[in-house]
Amino acid sequence: MSLEIELQDVTKTYEPGPTVVKSLSLRLEAGSTLCIIGTSGCGKTTTLKLINRLIEPTSGSIRIGGRDVLSQDVIELRRSIGYVIQEGGLFPHMTIAENVGTVARLEGWQASRISQRVDELLGLVNLEPWEYRDRYPAQLSGGQRQRVGVARALMCDPPIILMDEPFGALDPITRNSLQDEFVRLKADLGKTIVFVTHDLGEAFKLGDQIALMDAGELLQMGTPTELLEEPASPFVADFMRTHAHHKPPHEMIVDDVMVSDTVTVRIDGDLVPGPEDLMRRLDKFRLRSAVVLDERRKVAGVLSRQSLERQDIRDWGELVDASPAAVRSTAALADVLDQMLRTGQTEVPVVDADGLLLGTVTRKSLVECFEPPLTASGSLPAARGI
Ligand SMILES: Nc1ncnc2c1ncn2[C@@H]1O[C@H](COP(=O)(O)OP(=O)(O)OP(=O)(O)O)[C@@H](O)[C@H]1O
Numbered sequence: 001m002s003l004e005i006e007l008q009d010v011t012k013t014y015e016p017g018p019t020v021v022k023s024l025s026l027r028l029e030a031g032s033t034l035c036i037i038g039t040s041g042c043g044k045t046t047t048l049k050l051i052n053r054l055i056e057p058t059s060g061s062i063r064i065g066g067r068d069v070l071s072q073d074v075i076e077l078r079r080s081i082g083y084v085i086q087e088g089g090l091f092p093h094m095t096i097a098e099n100v101g102t103v104a105r106l107e108g109w110q111a112s113r114i115s116q117r118v119d120e121l122l123g124l125v126n127l128e129p130w131e132y133r134d135r136y137p138a139q140l141s142g143g144q145r146q147r148v149g150v151a152r153a154l155m156c157d158p159p160i161i162l163m164d165e166p167f168g169a170l171d172p173i174t175r176n177s178l179q180d181e182f183v184r185l186k187a188d189l190g191k192t193i194v195f196v197t198h199d200l201g202e203a204f205k206l207g208d209q210i211a212l213m214d215a216g217e218l219l220q221m222g223t224p225t226e227l228l229e230e231p232a233s234p235f236v237a238d239f240m241r242t243h244a245h246h247k248p249p250h251e252m253i254v255d256d257v258m259v260s261d262t263v264t265v266r267i268d269g270d271l272v273p274g275p276e277d278l279m280r281r282l283d284k285f286r287l288r289s290a291v292v293l294d295e296r297r298k299v300a301g302v303l304s305r306q307s308l309e310r311q312d313i314r315d316w317g318e319l320v321d322a323s324p325a326a327v328r329s330t331a332a333l334a335d336v337l338d339q340m341l342r343t344g345q346t347e348v349p350v351v352d353a354d355g356l357l358l359g360t361v362t363r364k365s366l367v368e369c370f371e372p373p374l375t376a377s378g379s380l381p382a383a384r385g386i
């Protein structure tokens, strides 16, 4: 089950002090991931807490699956929402298994059912249950604790997950591998996810939609490509350029320029989803081809728009172009650039070490990284810490 989230004209004022969220309206489709990004103090955490009613709005309405959250029983509401807070927020005196199973124990699940589910979730986040379930949080690395936090949020299979900078305090390598896992998990679980981050690269990689906030206001919400190609204001354009890339192009890897805009399709005799649906999704993301996945979610090739437009198709499998090579997210940027120039590919699927799809490098995402970070007026922007 997955549910959509809708905020309408939501405002939060701390009387008599500041208004920290201003007339915020947004709609997130069921099963998709929204990354909220913006400068420190702009209202990201407040927005998350408004959704699960840890904070009550001063005005406006918040609906989940069409139901007003304010009219629901708070306990019941929170049961339907997993919440991952920064640094995991684990109880230090409880073992990992006890931490993950907390809510299920409160719900009165049988011990054997809890134990089975805890093991299943630890496996899902790549922590071997036999090795980790009886340890205490202090005996885990920061990245492992974050994974436990994610497992805990999933325990009772909530349709909604809120994540507040869950990978914030990690080194780049651990962060990267957790992001890759997140991409895989979100494909498998089909939850509606709101994910707060400081890191535009992370938002590009994980978000189906990105919401850029500043000083309590939503400046723009859209796909990564929409924010890049159609910034709603000079501020958005500046933000995208200034925060997009911190490294010179020759030091960059594929992961630095990858975007989450991908359209996938399976061929199961017929196309899943059907050709019209697929074309609509390609239009939405302005992509020229869909990535064909096999039953293990591995990349099997691509299917172009031209193929979809053809009539009298007997065997979709024959139209799949298996030759355009996918690239590893760890490959040097120069290699994928070379490949695109050589083959004329405009979109290259990006995969992890197991061949599972992580995202896409598009011509646009690649061109971005060679543009100097200029402001709309053409001058170099002032450093803006986030
Ligand atoms: N209880 C409160 N009373 C008054 N102001 C508050 C209160 N709680 C938070 N704020 C203010 O609300 C604003 C938004 O806070 P919030 O925690 O949502 O920011 P954030 O975007 O998550 O920032 P960060 O990236 O640093 O985590 C901040 O300016 C903060 O000082």
Ligand SMILES: [Mg+2]
Pocket: 044, 045, 046
């Ligand atoms: Mg915050």
